[in-house]
Amino acid sequence: MNHPTVLSSRIRLARNYEDLPFDARQPGVSETVISRTANALALSGEDKGFRLLTVASLDAAQRSALAESHLISKDLLNSPDGAVLLREEDAVSVMMAEEDHLRIQAITPGLSLDESARRCFQVEDALSRNVRFAFDPQLGYLTSFPTDTGTGMRASLLMHLPMLAHHKQMGSVAQIAAKVGLTARGFYGEGSEALGDVFLVSNQVTLGRTEAEIIATVTALGEQLTGMEHDLRDHALREQRLATEDRVGRAWGILTHARLLPLREFYSLWSSLRLGALLGLIPVSLDRLDRLPVEAQEGHLRGGADPLPEGESLDAARSRRIRALLKAS
């Protein structure tokens, strides 16, 4: 079920209404976008399971938790007039009044861009029975940034690439990806950091290629990187067994015994631990490990079923949560 390197697949479609300005902060725009979209979905009869949440109605922890689970974008988090139609059961969301009027998004586990695309197009088809999206025969779907016009689609893979990062190869990978219209960049952290050796691989080019071509190209890069990681993992076990076991064992020791765990340190240890699981060095399932990067973040620590006791620091709460999740395995 869990993929060795691809944590999740994500499709995002940018769509805009032809009669409204892109900027949702202009008077009346966000209200119109939200009510028109919610009505269109209800009229289509495919609104089952969707909840309408406005950004303003959520408290800080709820908002961060949704962003940490990747169900809404950071951009939406910063749009006070924004809202989302959310179908949590299969991670489908329609973000409204973000940079574009609509960002239709679906996230599926492992390497499964076709499935995430299918879910997005189903929602888009339902909406387009009752609304008209801005479209030009030459330029495709019109978006607020010309970098997204055409299909308006971003296909992304969230990948864990500890060996390529260890061997300092991600810079070369990024340059090669750029030559074929793709990007590969660090996902967690600031600027060009790649905490936890987690990278987002996406298409940069949106105009002049069909959705199927874009998905095939991103998938091809995902498969190639997976193959390289596999070979380098084999190599590490063959040629550097002791050093690799040491790295994994140290990570396991700290994550299961530390009492204060800063986020940056967590990411780096988690990456070693996941590598150890793939090499069969520790008996923790990927299913469990792949939940940790989300559970370790502030919104999840503050909110949720097991909220932060008063006076406990985030680093203390994080170590407690991680210990509990690892012990249960």
Added chain:
Amino acid sequence: MLCEECNTNEAKFAVTMNINGETCLRHLCPDCMRAMNASLQGGNVAGMLSAILSAITSRNGATPRSSGVKQPQEPIPDITCPKCGTTFASFRKTGRLGCPGCYEAFRKELQPMLQQIHGRVQHAGRRPLESEEAQRTRSRQEELTRLMQQAVLLEDFETAALLRDQIHALATEGGAEA
């Protein structure tokens, strides 16, 4: 300049790698340089990287893009979108357009930029009209199927057969289109 791999140390080396005829320029610090060289002796990473490039380019005939096309510095034309009032000058500053109408107003000026970003300037892929038609066919099919199941339940087999023929007709129509 900071090292591209660790983003911490000062880059001391500029390494040019030739991968499948494509040149990559890397800026690295001594530590990362050592880590990269060590791995190049162990596993053949450069060979794997060139395999990436050929695997991706062979699919869908995606050609490597020529990078670094310089646009000639031309004076910024004085145009305003009649629908939303956004000027071309303000778009050049922010990168963001004002409304869908801007694409029509700035069509000529946007071409070279779109060519540079995407390498192509003719849309391929989904169109709103197609998806609407497909959608209509599908929902009609679903409705007919529901009616047919109802008829079967009511043991009205004559109506059910009629509906089944209609569903078949719809399906072959859709198939001929695709």
